[in-house]
Amino acid sequence: MIRFENVGLRYGMGPEILRDVSFSIPQRSFQFLSGPSGAGKTSLLRLLFLSLKPTRGLINVFGRDRTSISRADLPLFRRRIGIVFQDFRLLDHMTTYENVGLPLRVRGRSEASYRGDVIELLKWVGLGDRMHAMPPVLSGGEKQRVAIARALIEQPEILLADEPTGNVDPPLARRLLRLFIELNRLGTAVVIATHDLALMEQVDARRMILSDGRLDIHD
Numbered sequence: 001m002i003r004f005e006n007v008g009l010r011y012g013m014g015p016e017i018l019r020d021v022s023f024s025i026p027q028r029s030f031q032f033l034s035g036p037s038g039a040g041k042t043s044l045l046r047l048l049f050l051s052l053k054p055t056r057g058l059i060n061v062f063g064r065d066r067t068s069i070s071r072a073d074l075p076l077f078r079r080r081i082g083i084v085f086q087d088f089r090l091l092d093h094m095t096t097y098e099n100v101g102l103p104l105r106v107r108g109r110s111e112a113s114y115r116g117d118v119i120e121l122l123k124w125v126g127l128g129d130r131m132h133a134m135p136p137v138l139s140g141g142e143k144q145r146v147a148i149a150r151a152l153i154e155q156p157e158i159l160l161a162d163e164p165t166g167n168v169d170p171p172l173a174r175r176l177l178r179l180f181i182e183l184n185r186l187g188t189a190v191v192i193a194t195h196d197l198a199l200m201e202q203v204d205a206r207r208m209i210l211s212d213g214r215l216d217i218h219d
Contacts, residue, residue, distance in 0.1 A: 001025050001158060001189060002048060007057035009043055016055070017043050019213040025158060025191065030184045032200045033193040035210030041193040042086070044210065045160050048191065049083050050074055062157075082156035082188075086163045088147045090135040096122065096142075097131040100149045114153075121149045125179060140167040141176075148179065158189045165199055173199055 002025040009018040017040045025031070025048075033041050046052040047059065050066070059066035061077055069077060090099050097118055104114040122128050125145040135143060144164060151159060161180065165173035177199060184190045194200065200207060207218045 001027055001062055003058075003060040004047075005058040005060075007047065007054045007059060009040070009047065009052065010055050016213055018047075018054075018210075018215075021057070021213075021215045023208060023215060023217055025189055027157070028184065028187055028189055029206070030181070030190045030203065031192075031206040031208055032203075033191055033208045033210065034195060034197075034200065037195070039210040040213060041210055042162055044215075045083070045162055045191070045193055048158075048160055049081055050077055079154050080157045082151035082154065082159045084144075084147045084151045084159070084161040084164055086166065088135075088143045090143060090146055090150075092135045095132050095134060096127060096138070096146050099135070099146055100153055103150065103154055118149075118153065121153060125149045126175075141169075141172040144168060144176065145179075148176070152183070152188075156188060158191065159183060161190070161192045163194055164192060165194065165196055170198075174202070177202060 005022050007018060007021040008016050010016045021044070033044065035041055043052065047054060050061065050069070053066065061069065062080060094102065100122060101111070101114055101118045105111070119131065122131055125148055127142060127145055127149070130138065130142060138146065144167065148164070165176055168176065173196070180190050180192060181203065209216045209218065
C-alpha cells in the first residue's frame with residue numbers, strides 16, 4: 001500500500017535525517033519500527049502520514065506518486081491512514097466520546113450517523129464507562145486508548161503508532177499490544193514505532209531498525 005524507494009529527508013540546510021530508505025507496507029502486515037532516540041522514527045512516521053515531503057526519492061501511496069497528490073487531495077489519502085501521536089493530542093474541553101467522534105464530525109457527518117460506531121469502538125478499547133469523562137481526569141493509559149479509538153474511527157487501512165506504550169506500565173502495554181494485534185487480524189496494516197524490546201519480542205513481526213539515518217529490515 002505504501003512503498004519507499006531511496007528516500008532521503010533533511011530539514012532546511014541541515015544534514016540528512018534519513019538516507020536511502022527503501023521498504024514497503026503490504027496489506028494486512030504488522031511491523032515494528034525501532035532505533036535509538038533521534039534516529040528519525042517520528043520523521044519516518046510523518047512521511048508515512050503524508051505530513052512531510054521527502055527531500056529526494058520516491059514514495060508511492062495507494063498507487064499514487066506522492067509528488068502527484070495535491071494539497072486538496074491529501075485529506076482523502078490521510079483518511080486511509082490512522083495515526084496515534086506520542087502526545088495523544090486530545091482536546092481537553094471535549095469528552096472522550098466527542099474526541100473520538102471529532103474526525104467524523106469534521107467531515108460533516110451527523111452525530112446520529114456515527115454515535116453507535118463511537119460507542120462500540122470505545123467499548124472495544126475498554127472505555128465504555130468513560131465516554132463522558134474529560135481528558136484531564138483520564139489516566140495516561142486511558143488517554144492512549146482514546147487516541148487509538150480516534151485513529152480507528154475512520155476505519156483506516158494502515159495504523160501508525162508512535163511509542164504507544166511509552167507512558168504506561170507493562171500490563172497495560174500488553175493490553176494495548178493485544179488491541180493492535182486484534183486490529184491487524186481484522187485487516188488493518190499496523191506500524192508501531194517503539195524502543196521497547198520486550199514489547200517487540202511478544203509478536204512475530206517484521207522489525208525495521210533505523211540507525212544513523214539508514215533502515216535495516218529483519219523479517
